[in-house]
Amino acid sequence: MEGEPVSALFTPALVVDVDKVKRNAQRMRERCHKLGVQLRPHMKTHKTLECADIMTDGSRQCIVVSTLAEASFYADHGFDDILYAYCLPLDKVERCAALSERLDLFQVLLDHPDALEQLRKRPLKGSRQWHVWLKLDCGNGRAGVLHSEPGSLQLAQAIAEADGVELTGVYAHCGNTYNCRGVEQIQTVAQETTNLTLQFMDKLEAFGISCKSSIGSTPSCSHPVQDMGKLSEVHPGNYVFYDVQQSMIGSCSLDDVAVKVLTRVIGHCPHRNQLLVDCGWAGISLDGSGKLPTGYAVIEGHPNLKLLSMTQEHGRVEPTSGPLDYSKYPIGSLLTLIPYHSCATAMMHPVYYVHSEGCLLGKWTPTRGW
Amino acid sequence: MEGEPVSALFTPALVVDVDKVKRNAQRMRERCHKLGVQLRPHMKTHKTLECADIMTDGSRQCIVVSTLAEASFYADHGFDDILYAYCLPLDKVERCAALSERLDLFQVLLDHPDALEQLRKRPLKGSRQWHVWLKLDCGNGRAGVLHSEPGSLQLAQAIAEADGVELTGVYAHCGNTYNCRGVEQIQTVAQETTNLTLQFMDKLEAFGISCKSSIGSTPSCSHPVQDMGKLSEVHPGNYVFYDVQQSMIGSCSLDDVAVKVLTRVIGHCPHRNQLLVDCGWAGISLDGSGKLPTGYAVIEGHPNLKLLSMTQEHGRVEPTSGPLDYSKYPIGSLLTLIPYHSCATAMMHPVYYVHSEGCLLGKWTPTRGW
Known part of the structure; x- marks a missing residue:
C-alpha cells in the first residue's frame, strides 16, 4: 500500500493528510507558545x-x-x-x-x-x-x-x-x-x-x-x-483534524481540514435524479443531521452536489439544482467527502489511511471502547 | 466476567440478551418454514x-x-x-x-x-x-x-x-x-x-x-x-436484535428488543433540571435524530425520562415534565437505554456483552471496516 495513490484504496476510506495534521498541530503549539x-x-x-x-x-x-x-x-x-x-x-x-x-x-x-x-x-x-x-x-x-x-x-x-x-x-x-x-x-x-x-x-x-x-x-x-x-x-x-463544522464556526478554513472520506459512485438513479455512493452513515456518521446546504458533508470540488440521505452503507447524492450529468460521475468514480464533524466520522473507522500529497504512507489504528 | 451480573460491567456497555436473540431467530425460522x-x-x-x-x-x-x-x-x-x-x-x-x-x-x-x-x-x-x-x-x-x-x-x-x-x-x-x-x-x-x-x-x-x-x-x-x-x-x-424503531413500525414489541446500552449517572445539574449519563453518541449513535418522545432512546423503566441531547461521551437526560427527583438517580446509578436503531448502536461498540437473565455469559466481537 505504501507509495500508492489514495485512489488505490478500497472505499469508503478515511484518509488523513499528514501534512495538514502537522501544520494544524504546529500552529496550535506556536499560538500557545506566544500566549x-x-x-x-x-x-x-x-x-x-x-x-x-x-x-x-x-x-x-x-x-x-x-x-x-x-x-x-x-x-x-x-x-x-x-x-x-x-x-x-x-x-x-x-x-x-x-x-x-x-x-x-x-x-x-x-x-x-x-x-x-x-x-x-x-x-x-x-x-x-x-x-x-x-x-x-x-x-x-x-x-x-x-x-x-x-x-x-x-x-x-x-x-x-x-x-x-x-x-x-x-x-x-x-x-x-x-x-x-x-x-x-x-x-x-x-x-x-x-x-x-x-x-x-x-x-x-x-x-x-x-x-x-x-x-x-x-x-x-x-x-x-x-x-x-x-x-x-x-x-x-x-x-x-478540523472539519466543516469548525470552518463554519470560523475556527479554520475548509483547506485546513485534514481528514476526508473517499467514496465511489455505485449507482445511477436517473428516475430520481440521484446517484448512489458507497459511503453511508457507517462511513461518515449522521452528525450534522444533514443540515448543511450540501447535506451530510461537503463533496470536494463538487459544490453542486448534496449528500442528501444515508442508510448504513449507501449515500444518496443529488444535484443542488438541475439535472444530474451522469457522464461526469461514471460507476466506480471517486468522490471525496469533507466530514461535518471529524470526531464523529473518525469514530466510524477501524483504521485511518495516512497520506502526503495523495501518496499513501501507512495506517493509523485508533483505540476504541471505554 | 462470566457469571457476574451485567451491573458489574463498565459503562457504557452494549448488552445482548441471548435468550431474546435465540427467540427472535427461532420465530423467524418458524415463520419462514410455515411460508x-x-x-x-x-x-x-x-x-x-x-x-x-x-x-x-x-x-x-x-x-x-x-x-x-x-x-x-x-x-x-x-x-x-x-x-x-x-x-x-x-x-x-x-x-x-x-x-x-x-x-x-x-x-x-x-x-x-x-x-x-x-x-x-x-x-x-x-x-x-x-x-x-x-x-x-x-x-x-x-x-x-x-x-x-x-x-x-x-x-x-x-x-x-x-x-x-x-x-x-x-x-x-x-x-x-x-x-x-x-x-x-x-x-x-x-x-x-x-x-x-x-x-x-x-x-x-x-x-x-x-x-x-x-x-x-x-x-x-x-x-x-x-x-x-x-x-x-x-x-x-x-x-x-430488533429496536425501538421496529417496535414503532409494528415489527415487534419493545419486549422483543435484545440489545440495550447500560449507562451510569455521572452528573446532577439541578440548575437546568437535568442529569448527565456516561453514554453519548459514541455509545448509542445519533440515529433517530432524537425525535422520540423520549429523545434518542427509550430509558427502560423510566418513561418520564428523556435522552435529550448528546455529545461524544455525555448524554443529557431530563424529565418529560416536572422537576427531577435526584434522590432516585444517585451518582453512579445504572440506567438502561433501549436503542432507536440497533444496527447503528451496535456499530459504535467494539465488543458486545452477552447475558442470560442478566447473568454475563461472555463477549461477542464484531468485524468492522469494508
Missing part, C-alpha cells in the same frame, strides 16, 4: 499513537483523554502526565487508582462530592496523592459545578483539604463556542470563560488555595484572547 | 460469528452480508453460500473473484451494465461461474434497476446470456416498510414488493429465463404475506 500557556492536547478526536506523537511534538507528555480506554492505551505506550478529563465515573475508581499508582502523573476530574468521597475511600499506595481537577461550568451547560453556585467553591475547598487528595486545577470546557459564527463571537465566549475561570481562581486564592487552571475548545484555542495567557493550560483537540 | 420460503439472514446488524451461528441454526450456510469485510470474515470462519448483497463496487471485483474461487457458493449482486462488464472481463478460474443477483427496485428508492424500466429486463437477459456468468436470482429490498406504522401498512408494502417481484419473474420466464427471487426487510418478514411463500428466499437481518 505563554501550556498546551495539553485532547486525544478524543483521533485516539491514535501517531497523531498523539505529532500533537505532543514527540514528548508523549501532557495530554487529555475522554475515556479510560484512551488513558490505558496511551499509558501502555509510554505516555505520561495524562488528564482523564471526564467526571470521575464511580465504576472506574479502581482503574483510575491503578493508573495513578503506575504513572508519574495521572489526573482525574470531578464535579460532585460523591466522587471525592470515593477517592477518599481509596487512598493511593506509596503515599501518592490523587491529582484532582475540579470541573467548572462557565456557561457551557454540560458537566461541571456551576461557577456561580456557592457549592463550587465549597467543593474546591473540600478537594484541597481532603487527605490523600490534591486540588491540581480548575477545568472549564467552553463547548458553547460551537454555537458561534465568526471570530468575534468565538472570542466573546473565550473571554467570558477566561474571566469566569480567573475570577474563580481569585476566590480560591482568597481562601489560600492555589492550583492550575485550564479552559479549552478548538474554536477558542484557534482564536485565543490575550487573557488566556493568564491560565495555566488550554486543552483543545479537534483542531488537529 | 415455505428459504430464510437467508442478513449479518449487517451484528457482524459476529456467534450471532450468525444462532441465525443459521449452526449450519453456517446461506447468509447475506453488506460489506466485503463481513464476507471475508465469515468465509474465514467456515461460512459458505454467502450473498454479498451490495451493488458490485468496481474497486472490489478482484476480492469478489477470490471469494468466488475459494468458496462453494459466493454470490454477488448488481444493477448496472458496467458491473456486468467487469465480471465478464474477469472470468473465474476452474470453469467457475459468477453467481449474480439482479438488484431490483420495487419502490424502495435506493439501489436497484427500477422494476418498471425496460432496462431492468434487458440487464437480466444480459446477465443470463453472459459467458462465465449465471443469473442466480432477483433481489428486492423493501426498506420502504420502514415508513410504515402497523401490520396493515407493512403488509401492503410487502404485498406490493412481492407482486412486482413475481411479475418480474413472470416476464423473465417469458424470455425463457428462470432464477431465484428474494425480498426482505425486518418489518415485511416479521409480518409476511402469504404470497411471499412463492418467492425462493427472504433476507431480513435486524430482527435478531
